[in-house]
């Protein structure tokens with residue numbers, strides 16, 4: 001576990017934020033969330049930012065945030081679309097400590113069903129969300145070194161598994 005940051009990637013609802021916090025507790029490392037940093041730096045909630053400036057501007061800022069993270073070893077939890085930009089994928093690959101939190105669509109769809117905060121799933125059908133996930137799947141795979149399926153795991157079990165795989 002020594003020395004480097006651990007990045008958690010995966011689709012919305014896969015448990016990145018909760019598992020990241022659990023990992024922070026277990027390892028004593030600080031937890032940094034790229035979405036939180038985004039809102040802190042821009043002073044705008046992500047859903048409002050999408051409405052005002054659109055996805056492309058969001059992706060540009062998100063990349064800026066990822067590439068400028070401090071080198072201090074941390075648990076870094078990322079937005080689900082962080083792997084869409086090639087620059088980000090290369091950055092993650094170079095870090096060598098990226099965990100893909102995989103999750104069965106039935107599980108993340110259930111977790112996301114009442115969510116009003118994520119602009120990319122607002123007004124989308126279940127089929128469209130699944131399609132988005134399928135398209136992203138190879139990008140999560142190519143950016144990560146370890147895959148953990150969180151569908152049947154508690155937050156605690158997932159964090160334990162990550163620590164054992166590091």
Ligand code: S3P
Pocket residue numbers: 010011012013016035046078079080081082117118119120
């Ligand atoms: C996004 C996921 C969100 C947030 C933004 C876009 C995506 O983060 O970055 O709404 O493209 O999947 P979470 O994965 O933490 O929900």
